[in-house]
Amino acid sequence: MLEVRNVTRIFGNRPAVDNISFTIDRPAFVGIIGRSGAGKSTFLRMMNRLTDASAGRILVEGREILGLTGAARRAWQSQCAMIFQQFNLVPRMDVASNVLHGLLNRRSTLATMFNLWPQTDILRALQILDRLGIAEQAPKRAEALSGGQQQRVAIARALMQDPKIILADEPIASLDPMNAQIVMDTLRRINLEDGRMVIANLHTLDTARRYCDRVIGMRDGRIVFDGTPEQLSTGVARDIYGADESFNEAATSTAIPADSAADAAYAARMLA
Numbered sequence: 001m002l003e004v005r006n007v008t009r010i011f012g013n014r015p016a017v018d019n020i021s022f023t024i025d026r027p028a029f030v031g032i033i034g035r036s037g038a039g040k041s042t043f044l045r046m047m048n049r050l051t052d053a054s055a056g057r058i059l060v061e062g063r064e065i066l067g068l069t070g071a072a073r074r075a076w077q078s079q080c081a082m083i084f085q086q087f088n089l090v091p092r093m094d095v096a097s098n099v100l101h102g103l104l105n106r107r108s109t110l111a112t113m114f115n116l117w118p119q120t121d122i123l124r125a126l127q128i129l130d131r132l133g134i135a136e137q138a139p140k141r142a143e144a145l146s147g148g149q150q151q152r153v154a155i156a157r158a159l160m161q162d163p164k165i166i167l168a169d170e171p172i173a174s175l176d177p178m179n180a181q182i183v184m185d186t187l188r189r190i191n192l193e194d195g196r197m198v199i200a201n202l203h204t205l206d207t208a209r210r211y212c213d214r215v216i217g218m219r220d221g222r223i224v225f226d227g228t229p230e231q232l233s234t235g236v237a238r239d240i241y242g243a244d245e246s247f248n249e250a251a252t253s254t255a256i257p258a259d260s261a262a263d264a265a266y267a268a269r270m271l272a
């Protein structure tokens with residue numbers, strides 16, 4: 001389904017991504033981990049054609065996507081939707097319009113400028129918001145929502161494109177543990193229920209272990225691990241992150257701390 005062959009990206013004289021190759025043959029949930037600067041974002045941006053590759057090929061269902069230009073490139077970009085750490089919504093625009101903007105590549109500028117959307121598109125946007133549990137937020141300005149809700153709006157906008165692949169660049173890095181879990185659960189649901197491949201750059205090991213079918217570890221632009229979550233032992237992780245014996249997995253954790261779970265249970269009891 002996806003074949004990455006000897007892909008390299010050089011900035012200046014330094015490779016950010018250095019001759020990486022791998023194949024994904026089903027709509028799996030794939031996590032990419034590695035410390036800051038390992039090349040994770042650069043790889044996703046090449047897949048989405050936001051950044052050009054210096055060398056190599058990326059084939060999706062046999063079709064080379066690195067050479068696409070113009071309308072073909074835009075069409076590809078809507079088939080592999082991107083989700084960012086900072087959500088990238090239009091803050092003052094209402095939630096429903098933000099979701100409808102997922103169709104931007106397919107609509108005329110004029111219609112978009114005047115916010116003219118066919119009723120079928122509006123209904124679909126509302127259905128998607130409903131599926132993600134945030135339909136009641138549709139009329140609100142995006143900026144009025146919590147981070148977790150905003151990220152779900154960004155996922156809804158991505159779904160509006162009906163993508164084959166969802167690329168998520170540190171989708172939970174700005175969220176508290178509770179919201180991080182909701183967003184990851186949402187991505188996993190979409191992966192399993194719709195059969196859409198998800199490739200997510202993740203900054204915490206426990207998230208990669210919990211949600212991914214497969215984990216790719218990058219270090220200095222290269223793939224240094226490619227395996228199942230079970231194979232991702234502390235020793236392997238230490239290798240990926242280039243850390244010494246003092247490497248502490250808990251420091252990369254986004255698990256909900258026992259304290260805050262207890263606090264939430266206490267608050268729920270008091271409100272009951």
Ligand SMILES: Nc1ncnc2c1ncn2[C@@H]1O[C@H](COP(=O)(O)OP(=O)(O)OP(=O)(O)O)[C@@H](O)[C@H]1O
Pocket residue numbers: 011012015016017034035036037038039040041042043
């Ligand atoms: N546009 C650019 N111009 C020059 N160098 C860049 C550019 N984008 C990325 N780099 C460099 O490429 C390397 C890989 O960066 P990249 O953002 O892909 O890493 P990353 O693993 O995603 O890290 P982070 O989690 O911090 O984003 C870094 O050394 C970075 O400084």
